[in-house]
């Protein structure tokens with residue numbers, strides 16, 4: 093019987109399988125950041141251990157960093173200590189750190205691919221659930237907890253059980269105004285925030301094949317929002333040409349050898365999946381979420397489910413969620429006023445996202461009472477945006493281009509959405525308080541977020557594209 | 561932190577909410593610590609206090625409800641989804657729970673819990689509803705979680721169910737072993753694997 097893409101990579105990395113238990117999985121690359129690593133380093137020290145393979149660890153700071161005046165010391169003491177602690181740990185244990193001010197600093201899931209560290213066939217982990225992003229490059233990439241970070245630092249291995257496998261085929265052509273973020277929000281709305289728990293999800297089909305690497309990363313990024321252990325996409329010409337020439341990409345003979353292997357990474361025709369889901373690209377509209385988990389999304393022309401549409405058992409949670417959001421059951425999302433627009437995060441802060449927004453808003457201006465933040469995912473994205481003059485377009489439109497970091501994706505650094513305010517956000521989570529205490533989040537694509545920035549309310553970007 | 565788990569008999573704290581994500585269990589602003597201790601006091605912070613003000617208790621939240629206490633936390637479906645932060649498991653354990661019961665756990669949370677000797681027990685949806693209903697009528701209802709036998713029982717009614725856990729993890733929990741000890745014992749094999757795959 094044939095093998096799935098996931099199995100081909102998995103089997104190559106298993107050192108040992110325990111009867112009735114997990115397997116020992118070898119990890120090729122380990123990304124770390126300031127929030128989930130300090131206790132792991134402390135654990136190593138308490139055991140008197142070194143980092144086993146420091147060259148396979150890459151570190152950056154992202155969650156806690158301010159996104160203006162990065163040259164100044166971080167104001168908040170605990171954030172400053174955490175960033176400083178990572179610096180000290182990296183020095184002590186011989187790990188390369190792309191710290192604040194470094195030309196490669198950025199959100200961990202943006203810099204890995206951008207630097208060519210992320211390559212097909214690898215196993216990649218990070219103490220961060222959106223590690224699934226790297227699966228766009230045909231890697232097995234997943235988030236881990238801090239105890240596991242310690243295990244990988246100490247042994248370059250983890251104890252893992254093999255997940256079940258699901259394939260999601262998206263066939264057809266996307267409608268105008270519909271982008272990869274809409275694909276993944278649509279999928280999650282179909283199968284729910286827990287619909288893929290216990291699975292590794294392979295995305296396939298013509299609509300996925302036609303996506304750029306940036307767009308594929310957006311899809312894989314949000315795999316975790318339906319509970320999936322990871323997302324994965326078979327590599328092709330798009331993948332290879334994205335990697336070629338990047339800082340840590342193989343060169344010359346090594347490139348040829350790597351390519352030969354990469355080309356074997358696909359699910360065989362007779363490979364078996366535990367579950368399969370087929371989606372027509374034409375069904376997908378620009379998406380918007382109305383509730384407090386990413387599965388609570390609808391097409392922009394649709395309506396929030398009414399109470400009659402919800403299972404009796406699920407009603408209390410549903411009502412709690414809508415009450416938090418200040419949204420009525422059965423309402424339309426179109427026309428809902430927004431106070432903030434956040435374009436950023438590891439889901440949508442790559443150069444392509446910024447270009448997409450810039451080309452849409454060129455010649456337009458933001459609505460008066462809306463605050464718009466554009467936060468590039470990395471120093472390199474920021475630099476390129478400036479080189480391409482995109483920063484000017486943002487400036488003219490009244491959009492504030494900030495410096496790289498996780499920013500308002502999570503209420504941890506200085507960038508928070510005030511209580512009760514509405515933010516349309518290109519990030520990945522609309523949980524209660526995610527963007528700040530009592531802040532309310534609508535998740536959407538960069539295009540839909542940009543449209544709201546111009547009109548000041550949730551809008552159908554397709555209606556505005558005709559004006560161009 | 562108590563290492564090793566065997567039989568736990570306790571009253572429970574029921575939080576009948578679905579999709580409890582780790583941002584609710586411990587909000588991001590409390591992740592700035594560089595040690596593992598002291599997270600319990602901020603467990604479910606924003607569901608316990610109005611406007612982040614400790615003098616303004618949200619009285620209807622079960623953790624603030626004097627009728628409920630114990631070592632067993634019961635949550636509804638898809639418990640622990642979202643962020644991979646192990647701080648969520650630390651805060652539940654630090655608050656004093658040894659077991660979390662739900663009909664469905666998110667993968668990363670489950671691993672994190674196990675790595676901290678916090679036992680995640682998966683029960684059927686039916687059984688979960690029974691627990692909520694029984695505790696609702698009698699908040700002093702005791703639940704017994706028996707790891708060696710892999711059973712969970714509502715003592716007052718005698719209703720019980722088996723739960724799954726893989727053998728390896730069960731041995732670890734019963735004996736207080738960590739994954740890291742096991743992995744460290746494999747260093748030689750790991751090095752051989754590296755040489756062979758290069």
Ligand code: SF4
Pocket residue numbers: 154155199200201220222437438439497498501502519520
């Ligand atoms: S951008 Fe948001 S989701 Fe991505 S790593 Fe940062 S905090 Fe996590």
